[in-house]
Amino acid sequence: MTLVSAALSDLRLHVVTGKGGVGKTTVASALALALAQSGKRVLLVEVEGRQGISQTFDVPPLGIDERLLVNSGDGELWGLAVDAKAALLEYLQIFYKLGRAGNALEKVGAIDFATTIAPGVRDVLLIGKVYEAVGRTDGPRRGQGACVWDAVVLDAPPTGRVGRFLGVNAEVAGIARMGPIKNQADSITRLLQSTNTAVHLVSLLEEMPVQETIDAVTELRSARFGLGLCVVNLVRDPLLDERDTDLLAQTADLEASIKADLDSVGVRATGPMVRGLLSQGRDHADRILLQDEMATELAETGLPLIPLPALVDGVEEGGISVLAEILAEVLDTPLASAP
Amino acid sequence: MSTSPHLDLDALIADRGIGVVVCCGAGGVGKTTTAAALGLRAAEAGRRVVVLTIDPARRLAQALGLTELDNTPRPVAGLTSGATGSLDAMMLDMKRTFDEVVEAHADPEKAAQILANPFYQAVSSSFAGTQEYMAMEKLGQLRAQAERDGTWDLIVVDTPPSRSALDFLDAPKRLGSFLDGRFIRLLAAPAKAGGRAYLKVFSVGVDLAARTLSKVLGGQMLTDVQTFVAALDTMFGGFRERADVTYALLKEESTAFLVVASPERDALREAAYFVERLAAESMPLAGLIVNRLTTVSATTLSAARALAAAEQLEEHESGASVTAALTGDLLRLHEDLAATANRQRAHVSRFEAAHPRVPSTTVPARATDVHDLAGLRAVGAALGRATA
Ligand SMILES: Nc1ncnc2c1ncn2[C@@H]1O[C@H](COP(=O)(O)OP(=O)(O)O)[C@@H](O)[C@H]1O
Ligand SMILES: Nc1ncnc2c1ncn2[C@@H]1O[C@H](COP(=O)(O)OP(=O)(O)O)[C@@H](O)[C@H]1O
Ligand SMILES: [Mg+2]
Ligand SMILES: [Mg+2]
Numbered sequence: 162m163t164l165v166s167a168a169l170s171d172l173r174l175h176v177v178t179g180k181g182g183v184g185k186t187t188v189a190s191a192l193a194l195a196l197a198q199s200g201k202r203v204l205l206v207e208v209e210g211r212q213g214i215s216q217t218f219d220v221p222p223l224g225i226d227e228r229l230l231v232n233s234g235d236g237e238l239w240g241l242a243v244d245a246k247a248a249l250l251e252y253l254q255i256f257y258k259l260g261r262a263g264n265a266l267e268k269v270g271a272i273d274f275a276t277t278i279a280p281g282v283r284d285v286l287l288i289g290k291v292y293e294a295v296g297r298t299d300g301p302r303r304g305q306g307a308c309v310w311d312a313v314v315l316d317a318p319p320t321g322r323v324g325r326f327l328g329v330n331a332e333v334a335g336i337a338r339m340g341p342i343k344n345q346a347d348s349i350t351r352l353l354q355s356t357n358t359a360v361h362l363v364s365l366l367e368e369m370p371v372q373e374t375i376d377a378v379t380e381l382r383s384a385r386f387g388l389g390l391c392v393v394n395l396v397r398d399p400l401l402d403e404r405d406t407d408l409l410a411q412t413a414d415l416e417a418s419i420k421a422d423l424d425s426v427g428v429r430a431t432g433p434m435v436r437g438l439l440s441q442g443r444d445h446a447d448r449i450l451l452q453d454e455m456a457t458e459l460a461e462t463g464l465p466l467i468p469l470p471a472l473v474d475g476v477e478e479g480g481i482s483v484l485a486e487i488l489a490e491v492l493d494t495p496l497a498s499a500p
Numbered sequence: 501m502s503t504s505p506h507l508d509l510d511a512l513i514a515d516r517g518i519g520v521v522v523c524c525g526a527g528g529v530g531k532t533t534t535a536a537a538l539g540l541r542a543a544e545a546g547r548r549v550v551v552l553t554i555d556p557a558r559r560l561a562q563a564l565g566l567t568e569l570d571n572t573p574r575p576v577a578g579l580t581s582g583a584t585g586s587l588d589a590m591m592l593d594m595k596r597t598f599d600e601v602v603e604a605h606a607d608p609e610k611a612a613q614i615l616a617n618p619f620y621q622a623v624s625s626s627f628a629g630t631q632e633y634m635a636m637e638k639l640g641q642l643r644a645q646a647e648r649d650g651t652w653d654l655i656v657v658d659t660p661p662s663r664s665a666l667d668f669l670d671a672p673k674r675l676g677s678f679l680d681g682r683f684i685r686l687l688a689a690p691a692k693a694g695g696r697a698y699l700k701v702f703s704v705g706v707d708l709a710a711r712t713l714s715k716v717l718g719g720q721m722l723t724d725v726q727t728f729v730a731a732l733d734t735m736f737g738g739f740r741e742r743a744d745v746t747y748a749l750l751k752e753e754s755t756a757f758l759v760v761a762s763p764e765r766d767a768l769r770e771a772a773y774f775v776e777r778l779a780a781e782s783m784p785l786a787g788l789i790v791n792r793l794t795t796v797s798a799t800t801l802s803a804a805r806a807l808a809a810a811e812q813l814e815e816h817e818s819g820a821s822v823t824a825a826l827t828g829d830l831l832r833l834h835e836d837l838a839a840t841a842n843r844q845r846a847h848v849s850r851f852e853a854a855h856p857r858v859p860s861t862t863v864p865a866r867a868t869d870v871h872d873l874a875g876l877r878a879v880g881a882a883l884g885r886a887t888a
Contacts, residue, residue, distance in 0.1 A: 180528075181527045181528070181661060181662075182526070182527040182528045253712065257712065257715070265708055265709060266708070266709045266712060266713075269683055269709045270683035271683050271709035271710075271712070271713055273683065274683040274684060274713075275713060281622075322626075325626065367869065368557050368558075368559065368869050368871070369528075369557045372557075372558060400829060400832055400833040400836060401826075401829050401830075401833065402829070404825065404826070405825070405826045405829050405830075408822075408823060408826050409826070412822075412823070415823065418821055418822065418823040419823055419826070419827050419830070421821060422813060422820075422821055422823055422824050422827035423809065423827065425813070425816070425821075426809045426812040426813050426816075427809070427812075428801070428805065428809045431800065433798075433800070434798045434800055434801055435798075436797070437796070437797030437798030437799065437801075438797070438798045438801075438827075438830045438831070438833075438834060439830070440797045441796065441797050441798065441830070441833055441834060441837060442826075442829075442830045442833060443867075444867035445833055445867075447867040447868050448867050448868065451867075451868050451869070473843070475765060475766075
């Protein structure tokens with residue numbers, strides 16, 4: 162199923178990925194905030210142990226329990242930093258009723274071992290917690306009662322690792338051919354490939370992030386995950402229009418004419434000043450051209466491109482709300498990604 | 501503006517006492533670009549250089565001739581005709597480097613066994629830290645080769661694209677301690693006679709742990725781990741010791757660390773952590789490179805004056821010249837650039853005030869990406885600037 166035809170606001174699980182440093186945590190946070198402000202109960206989850214959510218919302222580091230971050234009238238935004246070790250202990254508790262034996266495992270370093278180095282185990286545990294949160298209900302058993310979370314937003318690993326991270330089935334294939342882990346991996350995969358889930362990609366208008374985004378789109382599509390938005394972060398509005406750039410490229414006697422313009426408003430323009438302004442203009446025109454090329458390449462993925470501005474003061478001081486407001490505008494547009 | 505000493509990189513690359521230059525910093529700041537640019541400049545100034553890149557952008561890789569990914573340095577074509585030195589470049593293949601270590605230390609039959617081990621395959625291709633570890637491993641190999649056949653007299657190393665610059669120092673040790681970790685040792689112990697006594701102390705706990713883990717992970721996996729660890733042990737001493745040896749190399753006086761940062765708050769904060777950490781570990785820091793600094797060309801025009809003039813021009817639209825709109829936009833662009841430049845300078849000044857003894861230099865942001873030798877040469881020229 163490569164087609165996500167629901168609107169963004171109908172999805173139960175949003176997975177946010179992108180090249181390292183492009184703004185995954187920021188975009189995941191802004192999206193979660195936008196959903197909460199539209200009246201939903203939203204859980205924002207991070208899995209990389211970086212305490213990115215606590216930094217973004219300027220709250221103390223998150224523990225292994227969900228914490229209320231923002232209460233916005235009808236909606237609520239909660240945060241959770243999933244820890245693989247805690248998840249494994251919890252998992253062993255549920256499926257093997259280990260009791261105090263869990264401590265023994267911890268003591269000999271077996272938990273460390275399993276969550277750090279055993280191939281795939283860590284990812285299955287982390288994404289297992291996300292799966293659990295998406296399906297959690299307030300009834301006596303899973304599936305009974307109403308869903309506890311209207312939407313879960315996952316601040317996922319970077320593009321280079323996200324395919325493996327989401328491909329839990331392949332990851333556990335080598336270690337568990339049956340039993341609870343295998344069953345859980347199957348259920349997780351069903352959720353990830355369903356129309357309830359979309360993977361959003363965050364990119365920049367620069368060569369390497371664009372290339373990684375395009376590669377990830379191909380990989381995720383062939384693994385049959387539904388794709389959502391391509392959020393283009395740190396976009397700067399061009400300060401020159403097409404007419405300006407045409408003039409910069411063509412007019413021969415620009416220097417004299419610009420000097421006259423400057424003189425007319427009382428700026429005593431020197432040769433170096435005029436040439437400086439012109440070279441700044443030409444550099445800017447080159448940058449715009451490059452950005453346009455990058456945007457065209459991103460557009461070829463068929464994903465809707467959502468530009469977010471570069472905030473001068475960073476994401477602190479209410480910057481996240483500014484980005485959330487922009488994302489709120491696209492919550493109701495239907496998503497239909499080309500296969 | 502600058503209160504701290506100027507980082508003189510031409511002096512650094514001219515110093516024959518320097519044999520290794522390591523470029524580190526947060527993700528995306530320009531480590532790979534800086535490493536390549538410095539390598540090119542040093543080669544054109546007469547050094548025999550090898551650049552170990554980790555993740556060059558595709559077009560940059562092509563420009564460096566890194567099309568054949570065989571994990572060995574290849575000559576870079578296109579140096580200026582007057583160049584007296586030489587430049588080789590390679591791109592790290594971490595799995596292959598790991599394989600080579602195994603092949604170099606085990607007889608062919610045993611090596612084949614290890615390479616086929618699923619646990620080995622997972623660790624060598626996906627464990628967080630393997631890339632950092634193998635970058636160090638490769639650096640060690642290049643140094644040995646340079647000393648043996650005198651091929652190179654300068655090695656410039658790029659570092660992996662981790663989010664945090666500190667990962668580079670910490671990740672190899674992390675991998676080392678896991679491979680040397682208690683549980684792995686205990687699992688491997690039955691395979692070795694000497695492990696028996698050790699095992700007794702923990703036997704109840706370990707048995708339980710091993711049984712539970714085989715239930716969860718499958719028994720085969722534990723067997724794979726046991727075989728893997730036992731095999732590695734006979735090949736060379738512990739992983740941790742190996743990492744320690746490479747790190748000792750980095751502390752030598754012939755090494756120079758360059759910390760690269762963009763002129764933004766977070767990147768400079770990261771650079772500050774790294775600078776402090778290098779000092780704490782007595783690793784030789786040469787200085788800070790602030791890359792992609794916004795600069796203005798029309799230096800004599802202030803931001804405020806430009807904005808006022810733009811507004812005035814827009815008011816007189818009626819009798820305006822053909823270029824009036826363009827001039828107005830150029831003035832607004834100037835105002836924007838000047839404001840950005842001021843903001844960035846404030847971030848850099850804050851760093852310098854906190855670290856007054858760390859030499860630093862800047863590289864202006866270029867209009868487009870750096871993806872050919874001409875671009876690298878321009879970045880190199882900015883790096884080599886004798887004064888701030
Ligand atoms: N639109 C934006 N404007 C200004 N700063 C931003 C923006 N998006 C991200 N940042 C900053 O860029 C840095 C990297 O963003 P982050 O979300 O942590 O990236 P990632 O999670 O992909 O590593 C952070 O310091 C963040 O505050
Ligand atoms: N001074 C500069 N001006 C313009 N672009 C630059 C400059 N330095 C680096 N870049 C570009 O920034 C991107 C990231 O640089 P790179 O060296 O790959 O960073 P890192 O290795 O730290 O991740 C590349 O596309 C590169 O061309
Ligand atoms: Mg993040
Ligand atoms: Mg790099």
